[in-house]
Amino acid sequence: MDAIIxxxxxxxxxxxxxxxxxxxxxxxxxxxxxxxxxxxxxxxLGAFCAVTLSRLLAISHETADPTRTDFLGNPLKVQxxxxxxxxxxxxGGTIVEWSVPLGILFAIxxxxxxxxxxxxxxxxxxxxxxxxxxxxxxxxxxxxxxEVIKYFFGANPIPTPAPPxxxxxxxxxxxxxxxxxxxIYPYWRLIYFVFAAILIAAVFAFLQxxxxxxVVRAGMAxxxxxxxxxxxxxxxxxxxxxxxxxVAGLAGVMYAPINSPNYHMGMDFLVLSxxxxxxxxxxxxxxxxxxxxxxxxxESFASMPQVTNVVPGINQIVIYLVAIIxxxxxxxxxxxxxxxxx
Amino acid sequence: MLGLxxxxxxxxxxxxxxxxxxxxxxxxxxVGSDLAQFNAGYPDLMQRxxxxxxxxxxxxxxxGLTGYLSFGHAAFLxxxxxxxxxxxxxxxxxVVPAILVSVVVAGLFSxxxxxxxxxxxxxxxxxxxxxxxxxxxxxxxxxxxxxxGGETGLQLSLSDPRVFGVSATPxxxxxxxxxxxxxxxxxxxxxxxxxxxxxxxxYYLCAVLMLAAFYVAIRIFRSPFGMMLKAVKxxxxxxxxxxxNPKPYTLAAFVISGMYAGLxxxxxxxxxxxxxxxxxxxxxxxxxxxxxxxxxxxxxIGPVLGAGFIKYMENIxxxxxxxxxxxxxxxxxxxxxxxxxxxxYPFVGKGWHLTxxxxxxxxxIFLPGGIVEGGQRIARLFRRRPARAHERSVGAPxxxxxx
Numbered sequence: 001m002d003a004i005i006x007x008x009x010x011x012x013x014x015x016x017x018x019x020x021x022x023x024x025x026x027x028x029x030x031x032x033x034x035x036x037x038x039x040x041x042x043x044x045l046g047a048f049c050a051v052t053l054s055r056l057l058a059i060s061h062e063t064a065d066p067t068r069t070d071f072l073g074n075p076l077k078v079q080x081x082x083x084x085x086x087x088x089x090x091x092g093g094t095i096v097e098w099s100v101p102l103g104i105l106f107a108i109x110x111x112x113x114x115x116x117x118x119x120x121x122x123x124x125x126x127x128x129x130x131x132x133x134x135x136x137x138x139x140x141x142x143x144x145x146x147e148v149i150k151y152f153f154g155a156n157p158i159p160t161p162a163p164p165x166x167x168x169x170x171x172x173x174x175x176x177x178x179x180x181x182x183x184i185y186p187y188w189r190l191i192y193f194v195f196a197a198i199l200i201a202a203v204f205a206f207l208q209x210x211x212x213x214x215v216v217r218a219g220m221a222x223x224x225x226x227x228x229x230x231x232x233x234x235x236x237x238x239x240x241x242x243x244x245x246x247v248a249g250l251a252g253v254m255y256a257p258i259n260s261p262n263y264h265m266g267m268d269f270l271v272l273s274x275x276x277x278x279x280x281x282x283x284x285x286x287x288x289x290x291x292x293x294x295x296x297x298x299e300s301f302a303s304m305p306q307v308t309n310v311v312p313g314i315n316q317i318v319i320y321l322v323a324i325i326x327x328x329x330x331x332x333x334x335x336x337x338x339x340x341x342x
Numbered sequence: 343m344l345g346l347x348x349x350x351x352x353x354x355x356x357x358x359x360x361x362x363x364x365x366x367x368x369x370x371x372x373v374g375s376d377l378a379q380f381n382a383g384y385p386d387l388m389q390r391x392x393x394x395x396x397x398x399x400x401x402x403x404x405x406g407l408t409g410y411l412s413f414g415h416a417a418f419l420x421x422x423x424x425x426x427x428x429x430x431x432x433x434x435x436x437v438v439p440a441i442l443v444s445v446v447v448a449g450l451f452s453x454x455x456x457x458x459x460x461x462x463x464x465x466x467x468x469x470x471x472x473x474x475x476x477x478x479x480x481x482x483x484x485x486x487x488x489x490x491g492g493e494t495g496l497q498l499s500l501s502d503p504r505v506f507g508v509s510a511t512p513x514x515x516x517x518x519x520x521x522x523x524x525x526x527x528x529x530x531x532x533x534x535x536x537x538x539x540x541x542x543x544x545y546y547l548c549a550v551l552m553l554a555a556f557y558v559a560i561r562i563f564r565s566p567f568g569m570m571l572k573a574v575k576x577x578x579x580x581x582x583x584x585x586x587n588p589k590p591y592t593l594a595a596f597v598i599s600g601m602y603a604g605l606x607x608x609x610x611x612x613x614x615x616x617x618x619x620x621x622x623x624x625x626x627x628x629x630x631x632x633x634x635x636x637x638x639x640x641x642x643i644g645p646v647l648g649a650g651f652i653k654y655m656e657n658i659x660x661x662x663x664x665x666x667x668x669x670x671x672x673x674x675x676x677x678x679x680x681x682x683x684x685x686x687y688p689f690v691g692k693g694w695h696l697t698x699x700x701x702x703x704x705x706x707i708f709l710p711g712g713i714v715e716g717g718q719r720i721a722r723l724f725r726r727r728p729a730r731a732h733e734r735s736v737g738a739p740x741x742x743x744x745x
Contacts, residue, residue: 132409132411141699143696143702147693150695271624316477316481
C-alpha cells in the first residue's frame with residue numbers, strides 16, 4: 001500500500017508538468033487551430049527565466065570585510081551581491097535564495113511578450129496553411145529558440161536550487177498512519193504539484209467564470225458566429241496564446257529545481273506532451289489535464305521494480321504504448337469531441 | 343531512355359554525372375590553401391551525402407507524394423543498421439547480404455508500423471510514428487541490449503562467429519567490410535597540381551545504389567501508382583468516392599520509404615560497421631524531415647539537395663571557428679573586424695544549428711517548395727523577360743504564359 005501511494009506521488013510532479021504543457025498546447029490548438037511544436041521551447045524559456053533571475057540577483061561586487069582577515073593579515077575580500085547591499089544582508093540574502101519562486105513574477109511579463117511576439121510575428125500567417133506547415137515552422141522556431149539559449153547559457157545543465165527553506169523532504173507516511181520513512185516526498189515536488197493544480201484551476205476558472213473566457217469558449221465552438229456578432233475574436237485568441245505561453249513558462253520556472261535546465265529540455269517534454277494531448281483528446285482541455293496526470297502516474301508505476309522485473313523495459317515505453325492503444329481503440333482520445341482534427 | 347521521358351532522362355543524367363565526378367566537383371580548392379577547409383571531397387562525407395540522399399528520397403516518396411508526415415522514419419534506418427551489423431557478425435564481411443537483409447528487415451518493420459499507424463491520418467499519424475520510433479529507441483537503448491549493444495552500440499568483435507569468413511585476420515584485427523574482395527576503405531588518389539582527389543570504393547558502391555534508388559523514385563513518381571499517391575495527398579475522400587481504397591497505396595508507399603531507409607542504414611554500416619541507438623532518436627527523424635523540406639518536398643531532386651546541404655553544413659560550416667573568421671575579415675579595420683566576427687560567430691561553428699533553424703523557417707514561410715522552387719523562381723525570372731518582350735512585340739496582352 002505505501003509503495004503504491006509513493007508511486008502515485010512520484011508520478012504527480014512529472015504529470016503536473018505534462019498536464020501544464022498539454023493544457024497550453026490544447027489552448028492554442030482549440031482557439032487558433034495551430035499545432036504548436038514550439039511549445040516545449042516556451043517551457044524551456046520559462047526555466048531559463050528562473051536561471052536568468054538567479055544570476056541577475058547574484059550580481060555582486062568585491063568589498064573588504066574588516067572583521068575578517070586573510071592569511072596575510074589584510075582585510076578579507078568577499079563577494080557581496082548588490083541586492084544584499086541595498087536591502088541589508090538579511091532581506092537581500094533571502095531574496096537571493098528565493099530566486100526561483102521570484103522567477104514566477106519575472107517570467108510572467110517575459111512570457112507574455114514572447115507569446116504575443118510569436119503569435120503576431122509568425123503564427124498568424126499560418127492559420128490558413130496546412131497543419132504540416134504549422135508543425136514544420138514551429139519546429140524550426142523551436143530549433144532557433146533552443147540554439148539561442150544554448151549560445152547564451154552553454155550546453156550544460158545549470159543547477160538552480162530551490163530556496164533552502166523548502167529543501168528537504170516531507171515524511172508523508174507518518175501523516176496518514178504508516179511507519180516513519182516509508183513514504184518520503186521532497187517538499188519542492190509537493191509544491192510543484194500544488195502550484196500546477198492552482199494554475200490549472202485558475203485557467204479553467206478564467207475560462208468558465210469571466211466574460212472574456214465565455215467569449216473565448218464561444219469562439220472555440222464557432223468562431224465565425226462570434227465574429228458575426230461584432231466581437232474581435234482574433235484579438236482574444238492572441239491573448240489566449242499569450243496565456244498559454246505563460247502557463248508553459250511558469251511550468252518551466254517551477255521545474256528548474258527538479259531538473260537542472262538545459263537547452264533541450266523543452267524538446268524532451270514536448271514529444272511526451274504531444275502524446276498526452278492526443279491521448280486526452282485533441283482540443284479537450286479537461287482531457288489534456290487528465291491524461292497528463294494519468295500518464296505521469298502510469299509512468300512512475302511502470303518504473304517500480306516489481307513491474308520491471310516482470311516486463312523489462314516497460315517503464316521506457318509505457319506512455320507510447322498507451323498512446324498507440326488509445327489512438328487505435330478510441331480515436332478521439334479520452335475526452336475528445338467529435339469533429340476535431342479528423 | 344530507360345522508360346523515362348526526355349526531361350527526366352536529362353535530370354537523371356545530370357545526377358549521374360554529378361555523383362560520378364563528385365570527387366572533383368566537391369574539391370574545388372587546392373590542398374593547403376586557405377579555402378581547403380571547404381573541400382567536401384573526402385570519402386567519409388561524400389558517402390554520407392549519398393546515404394542521406396537515399397534516406398531523404400525514400401522519405402519523400404511517402405511525404406512528398408502522399409502528404410503523410412512521418413516523424414519516426416529514423417527507426418527504420420536504425421533497424422536496418424542493426425540487421426546489417428548482425429549479418430556481418432554472423433555471416434560474412436561482404437556487404438551484399440548485409441545490405442539486402444537491412445532492406446528486408448526494415449521493410450518488414452515498416453509494414454508492421456505502417457499497418458498500424460496508417461489507420462489514422464494528419465497529426466495522429468505523425469504522433470503514432472513518433473511513438474513507435476521512440477519506443478524502438480528506448481527498447482534498443484535498454485532492454486534489447488543483447489541484440490543492440492545498448493549504450494555502446496553494436497560493434498564487431500574479434501570473437502564473432504563469421505560462418506563465411508574469418509573471425510579475425512592473421513594480423514589479429516577485425517576484417518574489413520568488402521564487396522567481393524574490394525575493401526570499402528580502398529581509395530585511389532590522384533594528385534593534379536595542387537589538388538588531391540580521392541576516389542573511394544565505398545563511395546562508388548553508394549553511388550551505384552543511390553542512382554538505382556533515384557531511378558526507381560523517378561519511375562514511381564511517373565507511374566500510375568505515383569498518380570494514386572498524389573491523389574491520396576490532394577483529396578482522399580474523393581478518391582474513396584470513386585471506388586478506390588487509399589489504404590493499400592499509402593501502405594505501399596510507407597513500406598517503400600521504409601525500405602529506402604533500411605537501404606541507407608545498411609549502407610551506413612557497410613561503410614562503418616557500427617550501429618547505435620541514437621540513430622533512431624526522434625531528432626534523427628526530424629533531420630530527414632528538414633532535409634526533404636529544405637530541398638523541396640514532392641520534387642525529385644529536392645531531397646538529395648537538402649541532404650547534401652545539411653550534411654555539408656554539419657561537417658564544414660560547423661568547423662569554422664573564431665580564428666578562421668578573424669583571418670577572413672582581417673582586411674577590415676580592427677574595431678570593425680571584431681564587430682563583424684562577433685556578429686557572424688553565433689551562426690557558424692557550434693552554432694550551425696541556429697543557421698539551419700533560421701533557414702528552415704525561412705524556407706517554410708517563403709518558399710514552401712524548398713531549394714528547388716527557389717531555383718525555379720530564379721530561372722523564371724531570367725526567362726520571363728525575353729518572353730514579355732516577345733509578347734509586347736506581337737501586341738497580344740494575353741495572361742502570363744509562364745504561369
